[in-house]
Structure formats: structure tokens, C-alpha cells
Amino acid sequence: MSTHTITTQKVNFKVFRFNADVDYLPYYENYDMEVTSEEVVLDILNRIKWDHDGSFSYRRSCRHGICGACSIKVNGKATLACKQSMSSMTELFGNELTIEPLSIKRAIKDMIIDKGDFWAKHDAIKPYLISDVDEHPEHEHLVTPQEAEELNEADLCIQCGSCHYACPVVEINEDFFGPAAFAKAYRFEADVRDDAHTERLQILHEEGQGLWDCVKCFECQEACPKDVNPIDKITKLHNMLFREGVATSNVATRHAVGFKHSIARNGVLDEGGLVLYSEGPGIVKHLPVAARMFMKGKIVPPWGITKSDNLDEIKKLVASSSTAKF
Amino acid sequence: MGKLKYALFTGCTAKQSTPEQMMSTMAIADKLGIELVELTEASCCGASHLQDYDDFLSLVLNARNIAYAEKHGLTMVTICNTCQLNTAMTKHRLDANVDLKSRVNEKLGEVGLEYKGTSKITHFLYAIIDDFGLDKLKEMVVTPLSQFNIAPFYGCHNIRPSELQNETHDTPENPYNPSSLDDLIIACGGMNVDYEEKNKCCGFHAELQAPKTAAILTGKAIAGAMDANADWMVTPCPLCHLKLDTQTHHASKAIGRDVSLPVLHMQQMVGLALGCSKEELGLKHHLVKVDFV
Numbered sequence: 001m002s003t004h005t006i007t008t009q010k011v012n013f014k015v016f017r018f019n020a021d022v023d024y025l026p027y028y029e030n031y032d033m034e035v036t037s038e039e040v041v042l043d044i045l046n047r048i049k050w051d052h053d054g055s056f057s058y059r060r061s062c063r064h065g066i067c068g069a070c071s072i073k074v075n076g077k078a079t080l081a082c083k084q085s086m087s088s089m090t091e092l093f094g095n096e097l098t099i100e101p102l103s104i105k106r107a108i109k110d111m112i113i114d115k116g117d118f119w120a121k122h123d124a125i126k127p128y129l130i131s132d133v134d135e136h137p138e139h140e141h142l143v144t145p146q147e148a149e150e151l152n153e154a155d156l157c158i159q160c161g162s163c164h165y166a167c168p169v170v171e172i173n174e175d176f177f178g179p180a181a182f183a184k185a186y187r188f189e190a191d192v193r194d195d196a197h198t199e200r201l202q203i204l205h206e207e208g209q210g211l212w213d214c215v216k217c218f219e220c221q222e223a224c225p226k227d228v229n230p231i232d233k234i235t236k237l238h239n240m241l242f243r244e245g246v247a248t249s250n251v252a253t254r255h256a257v258g259f260k261h262s263i264a265r266n267g268v269l270d271e272g273g274l275v276l277y278s279e280g281p282g283i284v285k286h287l288p289v290a291a292r293m294f295m296k297g298k299i300v301p302p303w304g305i306t307k308s309d310n311l312d313e314i315k316k317l318v319a320s321s322s323t324a325k326f
Numbered sequence: 327m328g329k330l331k332y333a334l335f336t337g338c339t340a341k342q343s344t345p346e347q348m349m350s351t352m353a354i355a356d357k358l359g360i361e362l363v364e365l366t367e368a369s370c371c372g373a374s375h376l377q378d379y380d381d382f383l384s385l386v387l388n389a390r391n392i393a394y395a396e397k398h399g400l401t402m403v404t405i406c407n408t409c410q411l412n413t414a415m416t417k418h419r420l421d422a423n424v425d426l427k428s429r430v431n432e433k434l435g436e437v438g439l440e441y442k443g444t445s446k447i448t449h450f451l452y453a454i455i456d457d458f459g460l461d462k463l464k465e466m467v468v469t470p471l472s473q474f475n476i477a478p479f480y481g482c483h484n485i486r487p488s489e490l491q492n493e494t495h496d497t498p499e500n501p502y503n504p505s506s507l508d509d510l511i512i513a514c515g516g517m518n519v520d521y522e523e524k525n526k527c528c529g530f531h532a533e534l535q536a537p538k539t540a541a542i543l544t545g546k547a548i549a550g551a552m553d554a555n556a557d558w559m560v561t562p563c564p565l566c567h568l569k570l571d572t573q574t575h576h577a578s579k580a581i582g583r584d585v586s587l588p589v590l591h592m593q594q595m596v597g598l599a600l601g602c603s604k605e606e607l608g609l610k611h612h613l614v615k616v617d618f619v
Contacts, residue, residue, distance in 0.1 A: 075502060075503070076502050077502045092500050092502065092503065093500075093502070093503060168526060168527050168543060169532075169536075169539055172539055172542050172543070173536070173538075173539050176539075207535065207536075208536075212532075212535045212536070213532060213535065213536040213539060214531075214532070215527050215529055215530075215531050215532045215536070215539065215540070215543065216374050216482070216531040216532075217482040217486065217526075217527035218482055218483070218486035218487050219482075219486065219527070221486065221487045222486050222487060222488060222501055235377055235378060235381065236381075238377075238378035238379070239378065239379070239380075239381055242379055242380075250535075251534050251535050252534070252535035253379075255375055255534050255535060256375045256376065256378040256379040257379050259370065259372055259373065259375050259376035259379070260376060260379060260380060260383065262370065263369050263370050263372075263376070263387065267367075267368075267369040267370070268338045268341065268368075268369060268370050269338040269342075269370040269373070271338065271339070271342045271343055275534070278534050279534065288575075289572055289573070289575070292572070292613055293343065293572060293613065296610070296611050296612065296613060297345060297610075297611050298342075298343045298344070298345065298572075298611055298613075299342070299343065300341070300342045300343075305341075305342070306341055308366070308367055308368060308369050309366040309367040310367045310437075313367075313390070313437040313439070314369050314387070314390070316436060316437055317383075317386050317387065317390065317433060317434075317436070317437060318383065318387075320433060320436060321382060321383045321386040321433045322380050322382075322383045323380065323382065323383075324379050324380040324383070326379065
């Protein structure tokens with residue numbers, strides 16, 4: 001029989017407090033507590049409310065990692081409070097923890113935020129199955145286990161908002177759909193029963209709001225408490241844009257495709273050539289910086305590029321392995 | 327400890343827009359007695375953009391690069407965070423999926439190569455910390471950087487996703503509170519500066535298609551370091567370097583405030599501490615003048 005010891009440690013919590021009805025500015029309240037190795041972050045929120053200040057406000061419901069209500073930030077890390085153990089938090093950050101809502105600028109009361117933008121973006125990508133239902137079917141609509149496997153990971157999303165409010169682009173571009181909406185879009189794009197493939201993909205292809213504005217920082221993958229891996233779904237959706245013929249020629253698509261051409265030609269990248277291929281006439285806006293870079297020996301002309309050795313191998317592999325068309 | 331020897335995957339920028347990175351890498355490898363065998367056969371890693379167009383092709387090309395490191399029987403060292411991500415991610419995916427690995431090897435077989443999964447892949451920053459050791463580095467410092475406040479800028483692709491960190495390092499970095507670059511600054515005798523943006527995104531990968539977003543992220547990063555009284559910034563990633571060093575004009579405009587700091591490659595910082603000359607470290611190749619040497 002294994003033995004299990006419960007340990008305790010002292011933790012200082014610096015807790016974000018704000019009531020939009022009465023406070024001009026938010027402030028932080030300190031609470032020192034003995035924390036046991038058995039507790040999760042939600043237990044701490046409960047103890048603050050029950051033992052210290054009954055007005056402390058936060059969302060919680062299922063306590064089983066499935067309703068997505070209790071997501072907050074601990075030392076900047078998005079955390080589903082009912083799932084995250086306190087021991088993992090002190091292991092990562094030590095004994096001084098800062099508890100904040102997912103998005104400070106959207107705070108209404110303490111941990112409670114206005115998630116309106118999250119839901120509006122969720123709605124915008126048509127998060128439902130779009131299918132012409134045959135009212136008198138003659139056989140079942142079979143989905144193979146392999147087909148189901150394609151969307152299982154994305155289907156785990158509980159709309160907690162952890163990835164959305166960890167995304168730096170959501171923070172500065174209010175049109176950007178964000179990783180949660182993309183993962184949800186993939187959930188339906190990957191569903192063989194869905195008939196809206198290109199309709200939804202066109203929304204996702206739109207510059208400013210769609211996939212191409214992702215900065216590839218991987219904050220979303222790190223933040224997700226359910227291992228949805230949103231950035232992986234973003235890449236898969238990018239691939240779909242080309243596969244389904246939705247991708248039109250713009251600076252973003254030419255940038256992605258330009259890598260293939262450059263690699264087929266040189267093995268390595270021709271950096272200047274790639275920017276020219278991506279931007280077309282738009283290259284002029286880069287000329288002032290390019291001129292300064294040239295003066296500092298930072299631009300190699302196409303004829304000065306050292307090509308990869310065994311380039312014939314690379315050319316052969318590009319020809320035989322590449323399936324994408326544009 | 328025997329002499330450290332690695333297969334060096336330089337990536338594309340070190341040979342083009344950041345020549346100073348190549349120079350300083352070789353200069354400090356020489357000082358530290360680390361042997362770097364350059365993989366001259368390697369292709370571009372796809373830089374996380376080719377993946378958006380043709381994921382399978384990107385896997386094949388990255389597997390080919392790794393196969394050359396395996397031929398040497400060496401750990402692959404990268405000097406670019408994005409090369410590190412794409413190469414390590416390829417290894418992660420192929421090692422976890424027998425079917426995918428055999429599909430990739432079918433292609434590599436056409437040119438007489440095979441991906442086995444025998445070579446480790448690590449960034450030069452972690453090779454210095456994990457394999458060479460900061461204590462040993464500290465002993466070799468001849469010009470401690472004690473008069474400088476130095477702001478570490480980690481770069482996304484070295485620290486996220488943490489699952490790759492966990493596979494590569496005995497003591498994986500905490501992406502929310504990374505320490506490797508801070509430790510390196512301290513080992514070089516400098517003062518490490520703490521600021522909110524040190525583990526955030528510089529915006530590089532959206533520079534062409536979302537220039538405003540990218541410029542705001544760059545501006546916030548430099549402003550964060552300036553407000554923390556940094557004299558200069560240091561980064562292990564040449565792409566972060568390019569963004570922070572060459573785009574200050576756009577960044578300043580985007581955030582409505584003049585921002586500019588010298589940004590050194592981590593190899594240049596180590597080189598300064600080890601007594602390399604500014605010529606050896608290519609300091610003249612920066613747009614924001616490195617005026618403190």
C-alpha cells in the first residue's frame with residue numbers, strides 16, 4: 001500500500017480587487033495562507049471569500065474542469081482554477097503568487113470579466129454544424145473512427161477563454177478572432193458531416209480578423225488547460241485554405257508559398273527575394289530600412305547567396321514531397 | 327570533460343541579414359573550445375511559414391537536416407529560436423508517430439537518406455548552459471559586464487511550447503518565468519533586468535501581413551526594457567534581433583513614443599565578456615549603434 005503525505009506551506013497571495021461600480025482604479029489585497037498539497041487554485045479563491053472577504057467575486061460552477069467558468073491568471077499564467085493544483089503553482093513560481101482575472105482591462109468585479117468579445121468572435125466563425133439534413137434518410141451517416149480522430153482534440157475546448165486572453169494579438173487588434181475561435185472553427189471544418197467548408201474558411205482567410213494575423217507565439221498552446229493545442233489547429237486551417245482553394249493571392253499567402261520557391265532554388269532562403277515575392281510593388285515601403293541594412297552589410301544580393309550543398313537532393317524532395325497547390 | 331562537439335545548423339539569417347551572429351558564434355566557440363561542424367547541406371527550416379502552405383514538405387526538409395546531424399553522430403545545435411522550434415518539433419512529431427516517420431523516410435530514401443531520431447537538438451544557449459556550464463564560463467570571463475543593466479529577451483520559440491523544453495532539457499525552462507538568459511547575463515558579470523515583456527512576442531512572424539500588430543509588439547518590448555532602465559537588450563534569436571534592431575522607426579510610430587536600444591545576440595554578449603574584439607563580434611552590423619564598447 002502506498003502512503004500519501006499531505007504537506008503544507010505558507011503562501012503569500014497578492015489578489016487583484018476591483019469593483020467597476022465603485023472603484024476608480026483596481027488595487028491588490030494581500031492574503032497569507034497555509035496551503036496544503038491537496039488543494040487546487042479554486043480552493044484558495046473559496047477560502048478568500050469564505051474566510052477573509054465575502055465580497056470577493058469570481059465565477060465557478062462545475063469544479064470538474066468542464067464548464068470553463070473559473071479560468072483566471074496566476075503570475076500571468078492562464079489557469080483553470082478548479083484543475084490547477086496549488087503544488088504545481090508553487091513549484092513553478094515559488095511562494096508569492098499574484099491572482100488576477102484573465103483580462104485586467106475587461107474586469108467587472110475582481111476575477112469576473114466581460115467576456116463579450118470572446119463570445120462575439122466565437123459566434124462569428126459559425127460554431128455549429130452546417131449541413132443539409134435529409135429528413136428521410138435511407139441509411140446512417142457514418143463517421144469512421146479515423147475521421148472522428150481528426151477533430152477530437154479540438155472538440156475538448158470548454159470555452160474557458162484561457163488561450164483567447166493569453167493571445168497578444170487579441171490584446172491589440174480588436175478584430176482578430178483569436179485562438180479559441182480558430183480551434184472551434186477547425187472543430188467543424190474537420191467534421192466530414194459539415195457542408196460549410198469554404199464558407200467558413202473564407203471568413204477565416206480575411207486579413208485583419210483571420211488566421212494570417214497570428215504571430216505564432218505559442219501562448220495559446222501553453223495556456224490551454226484541455227490540450228486543445230489551438231496553434232496546431234491554426235496551422236491545419238492554413239493548410240485547408242490552400243487545399244480547398246480558398247487562399248487568394250495576398251502578401252500572407254505569397255509569403256508562405258515563397259518559402260517553397262526559395263528553398264527549391266537555393267536550399268536556403270533568399271531573404272530579399274522572399275520579401276519581394278511576398279510584397280510585389282508593396283516592396284517600396286521596405287526600401288528605407290533595406291537601404292540602411294544594406295549600408296550595414298546586412299543584405300546579400302541573390303548572386304551572393306551561398307546555396308545549400310547537395311542542392312539536387314533538396315530539389316528532388318521538393319518536387320516529390322510537395323502536394324500543396326497555389 | 328572531453329571537447330564539446332556539435333553539428334551546427336546556422337539557419338538562413340546568420341548567413342544573410344545577421345552576419346554578426348555567425349561571426350560571434352564562431353568567435354565564442356573558439357574561445358570556449360567548442361567544435362562546431364557546420365551542416366552546409368542543410369536547407370531552410372520553413373520558419374513556421376512553409377508549414378502553413380505545405381506541412382509535409384516542411385517535415386521532410388527538416389528531417390533531412392536532422393539526418394545530416396545524425397550522419398555525424400552529433401547533437402544538432404541551432405542558433406535561431408525558430409530553427410530550433412521547427413527542427414525540434416519535427417523530431418517530436420516523427421518520434422511520436424511511426425506512420426508519419428515512415429512516410430517521411432520513404433521520401434528521404436529517394437535521396438539515400440534516413441531519419442533515425444538519434445540526434446538531440448538544442449539551441450546554442452542551452453548547449454552553453456547545460457553542457458559547457460555557467461560556472462566554467464564565469465571562470466573564463468576577462469571583461470565582466472558589471473557596469474551594464476542588460477534586458478534579456480527570450481524569444482517565443484525557445485520557451486514555448488514547453489513540451490519541447492521538457493523533452494530537451496533536464497531542467498526545463500518555465501515559459502512564464504524563464505531564467506536561462508538571466509543566468510547567462512549574470513555569468514557574464516552583468517546586471518539582469520526584469521520586465522514584463524521579456525518572455526513575450528516581438529511580432530516578427532507577422533511583420534509583412536500584419537505590420538501594425540507586429541510594430542506594436544516590438545515597441546512594447548523595447549519600451550518595457552527601457553522603462554526597466556536597461557542599457558541594452560540581449561536575445562538568443564536572430565529574428566527577434568532583426569525586429570528589435572531594424573524596426574525601431576515603425577515601432578516608435580506604432581506606440582507613439584521613441585524607442586530604441588542596442589540589441590545584442592547572446593553570442594556577442596558572451597564574446598564581450600570573454601574579451602573578443604568588437605570586430606570579431608561584428609558590432610558594426612547593427613542599425614542601432616552599439617556605442618558602449
